[in-house]
Amino acid sequence: MFKKDEKFENFNEAETIIGESVLVKGNFESNGNIIINGSLEGDIKTKGAVLVGEKSKINANIAAEEMIVKGKINGNLTIGGYLAIGGSAIITGDIECSQISIDKGAEIKGELLVNKQNKSKKESFIEKEEIKEELV
């Protein structure tokens, strides 16, 4: 998992990588991190994180724990934790996440719901721990 944009740049722990010249069609489920640089039509679900590269073309709904978008997506995004949208991103679809950052130049057409209640249990636990430390 990652917390900051810098970590996306060194996204070496991806279990699945979809290359530029590859088209994936259908419903794709995974437990790990996914990098998409190619084309995708269908739905993606993962307990890990998703990195959508600049050259990617996606017609899919994506559900993931965390995500960074630099490419083109037609579909809804349901992200449990942090969503980072890069300046080259073009998203047509509704977005739901618990934390978000949007770079200058990004295009979004759809509803955006940033709801901290969506935070994953792990993050909530970390937050509680931090609060405890502050009280001490």
Next chain:
Amino acid sequence: MNVFIYDTVTDKNRKTVRKFEEQINKLSLQGKIIYLKDIKNPKEIIEKEVNNGAKTIIILGNDETVNTLVNILANISQNIPIFVVPIGNKNNIANALGVKNEKEAPFILSARRLERLNVGKINNEYFISNCHLRGSDINISINNEFSVKTQKNSEHYIFNLLDINCSTQNNLVSPQDKILNLVINTNSKDKTIVPIEGFLEIDQQEVDLIVDNSKIIKSPVKISSSEKFLHFIVGKDRSF
């Protein structure tokens, strides 16, 4: 007792084999020698040796020899340790198991580090390392849930045991997890890696798959990890 199985490739590499044998004698690892070219029914002979108490099957040959014997040994009920001594050309499987050459082979055999490896299945045959195909517009269906199609001419590999000459970047390919890995290389910067728990199918006609760097099987094919496993004696430089 050790049972040494010599493939025909040993005939052309007598010097190499002699050096290996000398070291085997020094380490007192000698055993019975079976020449594959001399027997009509290898399965029957090997099964007989296993039933008679063979301790280890030692294969002297190349990737083709290993594939042939994997298909025999996977169909034998008793699981006996296997060791591969690379002889001649095309020894990617021995290399992936951590055996680079015949010089270090006797010492690895003597150390006897055992690892359990799952065996892959392509149609009704077994493979230990990989299936390789080349081309564009190849459509691969995975678990009947999604498909992967390349739009450029690419090298496609389905790995059970990672070939030591191939890179999967930081992704670990293990022959012990019942997960096959589809790897598509279009160029050095354009790589696809998809782990597969289940099966994949290629229904197109006229696609040739090179299995374990040796045998050609034509599509349509169904490829999966199987319930079968074999125990191999491996070196420290293995690919997993």
